[in-house]
Amino acid sequence: MFFGNTNIPIIHLDKKEQQKFKTLHEVFIDELETEDNIQAEMLRMLMARFIIKSTRLLKAKEGILETPKSSKVDLLREFNFLVEQHFKKEHSVSFYADKLFRSPKTLSNNFAKLNRSPLQIIHERVVLExxxxxxxxxxxxxxxxxxxxxxxxxxxxxxxxKYTSQSPSDYKKGLKTTG
Known part of the structure; x- marks a missing residue:
């Protein structure tokens, strides 16, 4: 969500926050079982709420002060949203940098703390898919x-x-032997 699918930050929740997330989870599960023409919209809204709550908690944990659009966490989150929307068509850092009104170098510098590059995050998402x-x-x-x-x-x-140490065909064969 914030950092791709590796180096995931751990946020410890107090009982009050645990209850809020539990309630949100229950509403999400309930909505999954409700099949109607607005289910997808409701699920997106609930996921957005989850992401916003998680972002606020991470910012509080990291001591990040709100500044208009300058927060590194916001940039990382926006980058990951863009990757999620476009990874099937766009694999270049420059595409995402343009969408974020940053240079590829600036974008890479913002990811330095994670010890991962924007390109790695794009590639990891492609491989996951x-x-x-x-x-x-x-x-x-x-x-x-x-x-x-x-x-x-x-x-x-x-x-x-490169990312899994096996070819797609070997990966598929491994699934058949374990499943």
Whole structure:
């Protein structure tokens, strides 16, 4: 959410905050069971509420003072939102930097504290999606490559292997032997 899918900050909640998140979780589960034409909108709203509450707690924990659009946490969160929206088509840091009205270098500097680059976060999200598609669909690596914005399967395969230490086909075979 704030930092991609690694180096996740741990926020300890007091009983009052635990109850608030428990209630939000219960409402979210209830909404998942309610299938109607506004379910998706309601789930998005509940997720936004969860993200806002989490952001506020992280800012309080980190002692971050509110300044208009200058907070690094806000920048990281906005970057991650953009990645989530565009990772299937856009894999370049410059695309996201432009959307955030920053230079790629400035964006990279803001990520230095995480010991990860914006490109790593983009790649991790792409690989996570490839893993999801390999796990839950019958699509081939080639089909998945095209779906997540690659011109050819070998490019995805190299990236996948870099982050998981196995090829997409080996990953898929491993799923069949364990499941």
């Amino acid at each position: 490839a893993q999801r598609l390999l796990t839950y669909t019958d699509k081939t690596a080639k089909e998945i490559a095209y779906e997540i914005g690659f011109d050819d399967a070998p490019h995805l395969s190299r990236l996948f292997k």
